[in-house]
Amino acid sequence: MTATRTVELEGHIIDSGMMQRAFGIVMDLGGDFDVEEFTVGKSKTKESYCRMAVTAETDDDLQEILHELHQIGANLTDPVDAHVEPAPADRVVPHGFYSTTNHPTKVRYEGEWVEVDDIEMDCAIVLEETDGGVRAYTKVLNAIEEGDRVVTDEAGIRVEPPERPRDSSGPFGFMQGGVSSERPSESLIREVADALEATKEQGGKVLVVAGPALIHAGAGDDLARLVREGYVDMISAGNGFATHDIERGLYGTSLGMDMETMEHPRKGHKHHIYTISEVIRAGGIEEAVEEGLIGSGIMYECVRNDVPYVLAGSIRDDGPLPDTITDAVEAQKAIREQAHEADMVLMLSTLLHSVAVGNCLPSTTKVVCVDINPATVTQLLDRGSSQAIGMVTDIGTFVPTLADEILTGESAVTDGGDAEGDGGNDRGDSESDDSRGGHCPGR
Known part of the structure; x- marks a missing residue:
């Protein structure tokens, strides 16, 4: 005896590949499908629609297929209210709880669709009665409290994956590319600059996730310029990033290397731990800025311009700060x-910090990942941050060029070389990873 349910896909399902993926999922999992209705959008602004009956040998097989279809945005045509069960204990979710994607999601409750707040991947959805009705929001597993009303199964859940534009129009139109190591770096950086400026003009916030390789590559001053001029609203990094930024101001070195001569001065390898010691003596980064110990650099500009920063610790940290x-x-x-x-x-x-932050982002957030190693962007995409676009280039070229494009309207790249760069270096832009990771509380 077979089991059958009907699902529908709508939007730019042809251009995005959603329909092809849906067919592939059904066939790969041993099911069958019958397309009952298919309407093609015949212009760039028109959406397409597909309704198909999905059949499997057993209810369990069908449920597995529906689960995979649900993840890419296929929804049941006959939705019911979401199933809800109380959490049996703190940090314990009911069996079969719904694990979220990072796509915009709605929950059906008492016949109405409720938007899920703070959507991110790999979380549970909790329903909470409020004076204004019901609220749906995500919780990580370690935040679950006994009695939380947790959504289970896929029933009553609607996922809406954002769709990339069909063309490159609009300030974020270029963000449809995945990983690029061949496009001209100057033109792509100009597009990133346009996107960043558009975000700020619309009142949005820009988060920079940075690794210590940015300091090693000589891009610290340019990121500091962007912070100072108000183009960076938050920074997420590690102990190593802040340490080497401050070390450069105190000793002119980064991880012991003289940033001017590229030589390693005597005792230079101790500069980072001396730096940490002095900041500890001052009581912290902000205190070190106030007393004049730190007088330049990215962390200095963060303190002076009230830009919050998060330095997330690691088992490898020296010190830490x-x-x-x-x-x-x-x-x-x-x-x-x-x-x-x-x-x-x-x-x-920064590989590890990029993946960590990427895991917390909804798929509607614009993400640009820059690294000399394409594996960094590939891993980010594999972890589910499908909205990210990547540029394979030397970070020491990218950040100065981006700063010049935004602050002066002139590019620092003049040879029109490709994104792999005229001189990408071997300094390991993707610190393997944050060779000394760290964190600082945002204010």
Whole structure:
């Protein structure tokens, strides 16, 4: 005896590949489908619609197929209210709880669709009665409290994956490319600059996720310029990023290397730990700025311009700096708060921090990931941040060029070389990772 349910797909399902993926899922999982209705949008602004009956040998097989279809945005034509069960204990969810994607999601409750707040991947959905009705929002598993009304199964859930534009029109139109190592870097950086400026003009917030390789590559001054001029609203990084930024101001070195001569001075390898010691003595980064110990750099500009920063700790940290959050759960909370506020994110040469922040972002947030290693962007995409576009280039070229485009309207790149760069270096832009990760509480 077979089991059958009807699902529908709507939107730019042909251009986005959604329909092809849906057919593939059904066939790969041993099911069958019958397209009952198919309407093609015949212009760039018209959407398409497909309704199909999905059949499997058993109810369990059908449920598995429907689960996979649901993840890409296919929804049942006969939705019911979501199933809700109370959490049996703190940090314990009911069996079969619904695990979220990072796409905009709605829950059907008493016949009405309710938008899920703070959507991010790999969370539970909790329904809560309020004076104004019902609220649906996500919770990570370690935040679940006994009695929380947790949504289970896919019934009564509607997922709406954002669709990339069919063409490159609009300030974010270029964000349809995935990983690029061949496009001219100057033109793509100009587009990133346009997107960043558009975000700010619309009152949005820009989050920069940065690794210490940015300092090693000589791009610290240019990121500091962007912070100073108000184009960066938040920074998420590690202990190493802040340490080497401050080290450069105190000693002129980054991880012991002289940033002018590229030589390693005597005792240069100790500069980072001397830096940490001095900041600890001052009581923290802000205190070190106030007393004049730190007089330049990215962290200096953050303090002076009230730009909050999160330095997430790592088992590898030296010191760490007093501002580093060493509790992993607390660091996640701080990163999550930043991620939920961001409208555009620049991920600059940091694999682990990029993936960590990417996991907290809804798929509607614009993400640009820049690294000399294409595997960084590939891993970000594999983890579910499908909205990210990547640029494979030297971070020491990208950030100065971006700053010049935004602040002066002139590009620092003049040879029109491709994104792999005229001189990409071997300094390991994607610090493997944040060779000394860290964190600082946002103010």
